[in-house]
Amino acid sequence: MPHLRVSGLRKSYDGTDVVAGLDLEITPGSCFGLLGPNGAGKTTTLRLCLGLTEPDGGEITMLGLPVPERAREARSRIGVVPQLDNLDPDFSVRENLLVFGRYFGIPRRDLEARIPGLLEFAGLTAREHARIQTLSGGMKRRLTLARALVNDPQLIFLDEPSTGLDPQARHLIWERLRKLTNEGRTIVLTTHFMDEAERLCDRVAIIDHGRKIAEGAPRDLIAQHIEPQVVEVFGDGAQSWAESFGRGAAERCELTGETVFCYTHDADAIVHALDARPDVRYLHRPANLEDVFLKLTGRELRD
Amino acid sequence: MKLQRALRPRPSLRFVHIWRRNGLVWTKLAIPSMLGNLADPMLYMLGLGYGLGAMMPDVVGMPYIAFLAAGTVCSSTMMSASFESMYSSFSRMHVQRTWDAIMNAPVTLDDLVLGEAIWSASKAFLSGAAVLLVASALGLVESTLALWVLPVVFLTGLVFAGLGLIMTSLSPSYDFFMYYFTLAVTPMMLASGVFFPLDRLPQWLQAAAQALPLTHAVALVRPLMRGVTPDAPIAHLSVLVAYAVLACYAALVLARRRLLK
Known part of the structure; x- marks a missing residue:
């Protein structure tokens, strides 16, 4: 069973089709890239998959659950790294993980046990009590990634994970993402850095004007088109x-x-x-x- | 079908997560926050109550300071709920994008709006209760009947939290809230019997004042602090409950329209 199946998905705003009949199927344990120019419908597709907006047509099944009908349940088993950092500026690094974990209803004891591992994953063990404002862009992104793992998700969505990061920070994020796929987790990422997609993704779909115009393994797409x-x-x-x-x-x-x-x-x-x-x-x-x-x-x- | 889904509120107990999140932030800033919330109403109450009150005969059978203390319990509750549900909620929703992060977790916008409303009401409760405490320390509270003020204060807080969240759901920026304060909050404060008895107002304004939630809060709190059972308590409570429910519901529908497009 695919971790995410999208068929015939449609969404329009003010008469303009932003997603215009999209089909996707993402197999467990793979890293899938959703590529497209600005305004292609990537972020809207992500929002639809998370159940944050209602589709005008089509079907979404995430981890076997229909979305948006049972989106809330499905969200309890996924992780999301949004395009814009929305770490909680009122809290320290550790509190961000703790409070976010509570939204999932994870008991305090389990969270306390999980946090050291997450801090280590983010390379922020030494900054446990630091305020968010004092972190660099790379640290923030790593913390956002660690935050998305607080519920031990099977499926992780990343919306432009390395935008705005310096090369060192990007490589570090890529290494972490590799680690996650090696653990058997499924990753769906949007990006417009093609080197990132080529490096990380087993399969990519190029979308434009809300439609899929190509799909396949990066190497196959290159051989096929260029x-x-x-x-x-x-x-x-x-x-x-x-x-x-x-x-x-x-x-x-x-x-x-x-x-x-x-x-x-x-x-x-x-x-x-x-x-x-x-x-x-x-x-x-x-x-x-x-x-x-x-x-x-x-x-x-x-x- | 879709419209039905859009209009039916489905909040859950998960609102508690939101309440606890805001509570944890508050514990870090509790002292300055309480001070900020209390200093202003207290200064007005003491300054006007004793200063102006010294030149005045009793108002409806009580010293002016006691009259004003009851009004201040209500107005500080209103102010605290309004500030929290507008400026603070707007920061969390729009500026910090905290709501976006939370909605990626298994918490819905309905839970979020309810959590924010109850949080604002809780903060407002603290403000109202603190004024009540000071009033009782000053000997302005006549009997333990005044304990009934506490649930009224919470309910009043919920009313203004709901109204504030409506503004938040509509607001493009912080500046927008000034309209609400200037056009709704300040006139309400003057026309609800906080500073002077309603019967001093012209007939038409008295009638209009009956539509304002603050009027009904004052009508309950003032007699209770004096140790007297209010007239028509059920009617006043009903108005407050209706305001709270409708305002929170409207806030929810508007928030969905804004955030779940």
């Missing part, structure tokens, strides 16, 4: 180079901002040509999930 090699060309001469040479040599060339992306099966000729051009710089790399994302959702700016 030529294996990419040369990014930038600098003053990049565009003229693309017109004169690049478009002929690569299977596909795209312009985003001032960067030309050349997609190809064999980049040798392109790289060789570029080495002779002092007015451009380039980066030769394997295709990644971001290339898939940009190809499928388009290159124009979303606000």
Whole structure:
């Protein structure tokens, strides 16, 4: 039985479809990425799954329970890391865990037993009595993650878990998330960092305008949609180079901002040509999930 | 079906978690909080009661300070419930996003709103009870009948908590609450018999005052503090209960409209 099954899910606001017939199925123990540009419907989908808003159509089953009808019960077995930190600023690190655990009706004794492990998981054992305002962004996010584990959930939702974090803090969060999937927990995360999704997720769904436009393992999606090699060309001469040479040599060339992306099966000729051009710089790399994302959702700016 | 679900309140005992959360915060700030809640009404009561009272004959058969003490029990209850259910609840709901975090746990918005209402009523109860205690220390309370003031104070607190939460559910920012204070709370304080007997008001205003919850709280508390059974206690209580239930219900529906879109 999947931990989360969504079928035909719809939600519209003021006549605009934000979620327009979405189907998802998330198997236990997997890490599932919900990707999409801003406004694609990721956060609304999450809110619908948590039973915080009523769908206009479709069905949601979370841990075997129908949502929103039995959302409250389902929520007692899941954890949520929201996009914006909403740790309780009136409390210390420890009290945040304690008070949050009480919302689940967990007895004090059990909570007291569980808190040291959670503090250790968050790397905040030494900051147990610190006020929230004194924590760094990374610490706050780790505490939010630990808070989401207070009820020992089977399924964890993370809404953009590493947005706003420095690279060290992101790597630490990723390591913790790995730990959680290794323990057999199911993770559903939204992100628009494609490297994060590629690294963490067994499976991703790319959604746009409330619809799923692709789904699969990151590696499969890359193989399916994108030529294996990419040369990014930038600098003053990049565009003229693309017109004169690049478009002929690569299977596909795209312009985003001032960067030309050349997609190809064999980049040798392109790289060789570029080495002779002092007015451009380039980066030769394997295709990644971001290339898939940009190809499928388009290159124009979303606000 | 959907509309039915949207309109039927389904609070549960889990509201206690919310009450305890707010209680734990309060214990850290209890002394300044109590002081802040008490100093203002107490200064008015003592200053006006003794200062103004010294120049006045008895008012409806009691010294002005005793008359005013009963009014102050009610008005400080109203103020305390209003501040807590607006400024503090709004902070938790909108600014700190504490409600969002709580709703990710197995606690519903209905539990949350009920918890906030009862919490505000509890804080208001402390304010009203503290004024009563000071009044009794000053010898302004005539008999143990005054203990019946305590449940009235809690109920009054619940009324103004409910009304305050309606404002909170509608409010875009803190500034919005000034309208409520200026247009509702202050006129109510002047027209409910807190500072002077209602019969001093023009007929039409006396009639209008009967629609105000504070009038009914004062009408119960003042005789009780004097050791007299109030006239028509059931009628006054009914008005307060109706206000409390309807206000809390309206607050719940409005909060759902705001947060569960």
